Amino acid sequence: MEAAARTNQNVGVTSWCPLFQNLKDKAAKLGKKLKKIGKDDPRRILHSFKAGLAISLISIFYYVNPLFTSLGSSSTMWAVLTVVVVMEFTAGGTLSKGINRTFATLLAGALGLAAQRLAALSSHSAGEPILLSVFVFLLAAMATFSRFVPEIKARYDYGVTIFILTFSMVAVSGYREEELIKLALQRLSTIAIGVATCVAISIFVFPVWAGEDLHNLLPANIDKLACFLEGLEREYFGEKMGSGQILEEASFLISTYKPVLNSKPTEDLLANFARWEPGHGCFGFCHPWKLYLKVGALTRQCAYSMEAISSHISTNKNSKVITDTEFREMIRIACAEMSSKTGKALAELATAIRQMRTPSTAAAQHLSNATTASESLKTLSPAKDASLPEILQSATTAFLLSEVVKSAHHLATAVEELSRVAHSKRAQEHAHKDSAVKPVAGCETPPHVVVEIEK
Amino acid sequence: MEAAARTNQNVGVTSWCPLFQNLKDKAAKLGKKLKKIGKDDPRRILHSFKAGLAISLISIFYYVNPLFTSLGSSSTMWAVLTVVVVMEFTAGGTLSKGINRTFATLLAGALGLAAQRLAALSSHSAGEPILLSVFVFLLAAMATFSRFVPEIKARYDYGVTIFILTFSMVAVSGYREEELIKLALQRLSTIAIGVATCVAISIFVFPVWAGEDLHNLLPANIDKLACFLEGLEREYFGEKMGSGQILEEASFLISTYKPVLNSKPTEDLLANFARWEPGHGCFGFCHPWKLYLKVGALTRQCAYSMEAISSHISTNKNSKVITDTEFREMIRIACAEMSSKTGKALAELATAIRQMRTPSTAAAQHLSNATTASESLKTLSPAKDASLPEILQSATTAFLLSEVVKSAHHLATAVEELSRVAHSKRAQEHAHKDSAVKPVAGCETPPHVVVEIEK
Numbered sequence: 001m002e003a004a005a006r007t008n009q010n011v012g013v014t015s016w017c018p019l020f021q022n023l024k025d026k027a028a029k030l031g032k033k034l035k036k037i038g039k040d041d042p043r044r045i046l047h048s049f050k051a052g053l054a055i056s057l058i059s060i061f062y063y064v065n066p067l068f069t070s071l072g073s074s075s076t077m078w079a080v081l082t083v084v085v086v087m088e089f090t091a092g093g094t095l096s097k098g099i100n101r102t103f104a105t106l107l108a109g110a111l112g113l114a115a116q117r118l119a120a121l122s123s124h125s126a127g128e129p130i131l132l133s134v135f136v137f138l139l140a141a142m143a144t145f146s147r148f149v150p151e152i153k154a155r156y157d158y159g160v161t162i163f164i165l166t167f168s169m170v171a172v173s174g175y176r177e178e179e180l181i182k183l184a185l186q187r188l189s190t191i192a193i194g195v196a197t198c199v200a201i202s203i204f205v206f207p208v209w210a211g212e213d214l215h216n217l218l219p220a221n222i223d224k225l226a227c228f229l230e231g232l233e234r235e236y237f238g239e240k241m242g243s244g245q246i247l248e249e250a251s252f253l254i255s256t257y258k259p260v261l262n263s264k265p266t267e268d269l270l271a272n273f274a275r276w277e278p279g280h281g282c283f284g285f286c287h288p289w290k291l292y293l294k295v296g297a298l299t300r301q302c303a304y305s306m307e308a309i310s311s312h313i314s315t316n317k318n319s320k321v322i323t324d325t326e327f328r329e330m331i332r333i334a335c336a337e338m339s340s341k342t343g344k345a346l347a348e349l350a351t352a353i354r355q356m357r358t359p360s361t362a363a364a365q366h367l368s369n370a371t372t373a374s375e376s377l378k379t380l381s382p383a384k385d386a387s388l389p390e391i392l393q394s395a396t397t398a399f400l401l402s403e404v405v406k407s408a409h410h411l412a413t414a415v416e417e418l419s420r421v422a423h424s425k426r427a428q429e430h431a432h433k434d435s436a437v438k439p440v441a442g443c444e445t446p447p448h449v450v451v452e453i454e455k
Numbered sequence: 456m457e458a459a460a461r462t463n464q465n466v467g468v469t470s471w472c473p474l475f476q477n478l479k480d481k482a483a484k485l486g487k488k489l490k491k492i493g494k495d496d497p498r499r500i501l502h503s504f505k506a507g508l509a510i511s512l513i514s515i516f517y518y519v520n521p522l523f524t525s526l527g528s529s530s531t532m533w534a535v536l537t538v539v540v541v542m543e544f545t546a547g548g549t550l551s552k553g554i555n556r557t558f559a560t561l562l563a564g565a566l567g568l569a570a571q572r573l574a575a576l577s578s579h580s581a582g583e584p585i586l587l588s589v590f591v592f593l594l595a596a597m598a599t600f601s602r603f604v605p606e607i608k609a610r611y612d613y614g615v616t617i618f619i620l621t622f623s624m625v626a627v628s629g630y631r632e633e634e635l636i637k638l639a640l641q642r643l644s645t646i647a648i649g650v651a652t653c654v655a656i657s658i659f660v661f662p663v664w665a666g667e668d669l670h671n672l673l674p675a676n677i678d679k680l681a682c683f684l685e686g687l688e689r690e691y692f693g694e695k696m697g698s699g700q701i702l703e704e705a706s707f708l709i710s711t712y713k714p715v716l717n718s719k720p721t722e723d724l725l726a727n728f729a730r731w732e733p734g735h736g737c738f739g740f741c742h743p744w745k746l747y748l749k750v751g752a753l754t755r756q757c758a759y760s761m762e763a764i765s766s767h768i769s770t771n772k773n774s775k776v777i778t779d780t781e782f783r784e785m786i787r788i789a790c791a792e793m794s795s796k797t798g799k800a801l802a803e804l805a806t807a808i809r810q811m812r813t814p815s816t817a818a819a820q821h822l823s824n825a826t827t828a829s830e831s832l833k834t835l836s837p838a839k840d841a842s843l844p845e846i847l848q849s850a851t852t853a854f855l856l857s858e859v860v861k862s863a864h865h866l867a868t869a870v871e872e873l874s875r876v877a878h879s880k881r882a883q884e885h886a887h888k889d890s891a892v893k894p895v896a897g898c899e900t901p902p903h904v905v906v907e908i909e910k
Contacts, residue, residue: 037603044603052596055619056588059627077624084595084620133511140539141507148492148499164510165539169532172514261759265720301766304716308763311756311858399851403766 044089046206051087054201058083058194078187082194087202092210092273094202098195099276100159105191108163109184111139112170116180119171132171140164154272203278210273211283214292217267219350221260221299222411226350228257228306229343229404236313237336257310260303267296282356291418295353298414302346302407309400330380331394337373338401341366342408349408349415358419359412367409374402499544501661506542509656513538513649533642537649542657547665547728549657553650554731555614560646563618564639566594567625571635574626587626595619609727658733665728666738669747672722674805676715676754677866681805683712683761684798684859691768692791712765715758722751737811746873750808753869757801757862764855785835786849792828793856796821797863804863804870813874814867822864829857 038045058079086097119131143164146152152160170184202208271289279285345366352359377398493500513534541552574586598619601607607615625639657663726744734740800821807814832853 033604034600038600044600048596048600051599051619052592052594055595055623056592059588059591059623077628080623080627081620084616084623087599133514136514137507137511139507140510141503144506144542145489145493145499145503149488161539164506165536168510168514168535168539172535173532262719264717304759304762305766307756307759308855308858311760312854396851396854399767400763403763 043206043208047089047208050201050205053205054083054087054197055080057197057201061193079190079194079197082191083198086195086198088273089208090210090213090270090273091199091202091207092270092275092277094198095276096155096273097158098199100156101162102192102195104159104162105166105188108166109170109188112167113180113184115139115167115171136168136171139167154268155275207280209277209280209283210270211277211287211289212281214267214270214274214289215283215353217263217270218292218295218299219354221263221296222346222350222353224256224260225299225302225306226343226346228310229339229346231256232309233336233339233343237332237339257303257306260300261307263296263300267293288418288421291414291421295411295414295418298407298411302404302411305400305403305407309397309404312397312400327380328394331377331398334373334377334380335398335401338370338398338405341370341373342401342405345370345408345412349412352419353415356419356422358423359415363412367405367412370405370408374398374405377402498661498663502544502663505656505660508660509538509542509652510535512652512656516648534645534649534652537646538653541650541653543728544663545665545668545725545728546654546657546662547725547730547732549653550731551610551728552613553654555611556617557647557650559614559617560621560643563621564625564643567622568635568639570594570622570626591623591626594622598622609723610730662735664732664735664738665725666732666742666744667736669722669725669729669744670738670808672718672725673747673750673754674809676718676751677801677805677808679711679715680754680757680761681798681801684794684801686711687764688791688794688798692787692794712758712761715755716762718751718755722748743873743876746869746876750866750869750873753862753866757859757866760855760858760862764852764859767852767855782835783849786832786853789828789832789835790853790856793825793853793860796825796828797856797860800825800863800867804867807874808870811874811877813878814870818867822860822867825860825863829853829860832857 061079082101086094086101088094088097115132115135119128119135122128122131143160147157147160170180173180173183271293274283274287274289277283277285279287345363348363348366349359352363377395516534537556541549541556543549543552570587570590574583574590577583577586598615602612602615625635628635628638726748729738729742729744732738732740734742800818803818803821804814807818832850
């Protein structure tokens with residue numbers, strides 16, 4: 001008996017201990033994760049405090065009596081609701097949602113009132129609710145369908161939701177409440193107060209600009225590609241090329257460009273928000289965000305070729321083929337030249353975007369050298385007795401690299417176009433404003449030099 | 456004078472006419488676009504009507520008096536709000552938002568009440584609002600920060616918004632309203648009614664299942680790749696290979712696989728929603744949606760290699776190099792074999808996913824033939840006097856195709872794993888349920904055959 005009881009007790013202790021340990025481990029893991037998230041981008045912590053601040057500010061409406069009584073209890077709720085829903089990480093996101101919310105409320109409120117008046121004309125007592133239901137049904141169905149249009153989905157999705165919501169509420173509640181217009185104005189003013197609070201905090205308290213994020217994301221991505229190419233040159237086309245160990249080390253390279261492959265949704269979202277942002281720093285209101293998307297697409301094009309290179313490298317890591325060394329050496333030199341020069345050109349393009357200037361002649365020079373190296377492959381001849389796989393293994397990387405060189409040329413042209421358009425936009429804005437506007441620190445541009453890039 | 460007036464009039468007419476014409480053109484264009492959107496997926500039209508129906512149903516609460524008085528005017532508003540916000544295109548989306556909303560409201564309501572009681576303990580009269588503001592600030596900041604955790608962002612983002620909203624409202628309004636618990640219960644019940652309405656309409660009226668969409672999207676994407684390969688064989692490696700005209704015609708191929716490159720966000724979203732859906736049709740509750748994402752990633756991997764092929768084709772469209780024809784003919788035959796067989800294998804994989812069965816031995820046979828063709832390249836030797844670009848131009852496509860063959864092998868393994876896991880999940884579910892469950896029409900599976908795929 002006693003022994004059995006002791007065993008039971010032991011079982012109890014041993015079955016609880018791991019559970020507790022497990023929970024402790026999980027909590028520690030979560031803590032580490034949260035810490036990393038904050039460390040990766042400290043603006044996230046700031047944003048959390050900003051959101052807390054906005055909601056606390058709005059809750060003051062409840063405590064300060066005169067304001068509260070003038071706006072009414074149920075309406076003040078709408079200010080809280082607005083703040084919670086509208087506050088976004090980037091200023092552009094907040095502006096987009098805030099403007100969508102305000103205009104959708106206005107439009108839908110007016111339409112709702114009209115629908116309600118129209119329904120009131122019905123002489124039959126049951127006619128009014130039936131007519132209103134039909135209006136609500138039709139409008140909700142049409143608005144819901146409009147969300148399938150990609151352009152509306154991208155820019156006005158939130159506005160359409162609010163439109164349906166407000167129209168239904170006004171049309172339906174109008175049947176009950178007599179002082180509808182007074183109520184509508186109250187609600188609109190609380191929503192305006194909520195939106196204004198969010199927008200003010202987003203823009204004036206440590207603002208996070210979507211445009212700036214996009215402007216930083218592109219060069220960061222191009223730098224990743226440059227890093228891949230420079231690492232490739234160092235580890236794979238260095239003097240010790242072909243030894244298995246080096247290839248193992250080079251496998252870290254495979255991951256550098258990977259995030260670029262799937263960067264499209266982030267870029268689209270940031271560009272979409274950036275359009276709503278007022279001019280700030282180096283960016284005018286009409287900054288050519290669309291061209292950023294073009295540069296982003298061409299960056300991905302480069303990354304696709306790199307994906308093929310890295311897959312080629314990892315495939316041939318273990319196959320040992322005895323080759324004619326002279327031929328291979330020639331290819332190695334050409335590849336080293338192509339990857340090193342293209343890497344340098346990409347790094348220069350990234351810097352040019354970052355500093356908002358025309359790419360220097362150095363970038364064009366590097367690319368032209370890379371093209372020369374790529375052309376030099378055409379004059380090579382393999383040894384007489386070389387078999388196809390021998391040639392293929394050495395030469396395919398060379399071909400894929402020359403594809404990267406071509407993509408880099410297209411990218412350079414797009415970056416040049418971006419800088420040209422951004423310049424002229426800024427020149428226009430400066431002409432509109434006071435002509436004595438000082439250049440913003442950190443984004444001075446050198447005299448405009450048009451660089452002819454050889455194709 | 457008169458002449459001038461006439462000129463002005465003319466200007467007026469001519470400047471209005473194009474404006475009117477312009478508007479007319481735009482309206483016609485929009486109409487065409489809307490028609491196309493509806494034609495592409497008629498479920499969109501149905502969804503719009505479903506959304507209208509849900510809101511009209513909820514608005515009945517306003518017209519049916521007994522219900523209205525028992526729930527209270529302001530609370531009934533919450534039912535309308537819930538329906539507008541929760542109703543999504545797919546059943547999984549609606550369920551995800553509905554469950555998020557209900558549980559977040561419950562949890563935040565309870566916490567809000569607790570915070571309010573805690574603040575009421577404060578003896579000082581100014582203490583209560585200050586304490587409440589601090590609570591709201593802290594909770595809103597913490598909850599906002601939690602949204603940066605990718606897992607929470609993906610699955611519970613909407614829940615966190617509702618959590619902040621409800622907590623702020625309960626904590627803050629508690630300072631004003633005495634009958635808080637009664638109010639909270641009323642609001643919860645209206646939200647529950649709204650969620651139940653949406654969920655019922657989403658699931659029982661022409662349901663759109665995210666899982667089914669994902670299940671159809673993958674084979675459609677794989678078919679696009681198969682179509683590219685089969686077209687490549689027909690147009691590019693046919694007997695007439697090398698003639699410029701054929702290449703021009705083949706350029707239509709370039710666009711077939713393009714949408715696959717950026718399919719990741721759609722797949723992620725659908726898989727995320729599919730997890731919330733109850734078992735339906737051939738899909739159990741624990742259907743292995745994660746494996747679908749794996750298959751999707753490997754499909755994209757194939758598409759990246761095709762991107763390299765199509766870029767190679769378009770680059771060399773205009774360059775004419777005189778080659779040794781025998782060597783080129785050998786390569787052409789190998790390429791034709793690789794693309795045709797891999798295309799057939801991919802088509803079979805797509806059908807296998809669609810019909811939820813293990814890929815047939817034919818797929819493995821096709822892939823094995825493609826591999827044989829790829830291996831045969833190793834024995835080829837170019838003519839003695841061939842220069843590198845000549846060899847490269849013919850041979851690089853061959854190499855890139857052999858990369859596609861390799862990716863297809865990986866894809867076949869993943870599809871096989873998917874079908875195996877889906878089978879065992881379904882077997883488990885059948886064991887749980889009545890053992891005499893009839894197989895669902897359209898998804899019968901042949902006896903389980905394990906196909907060894909050569910690597």
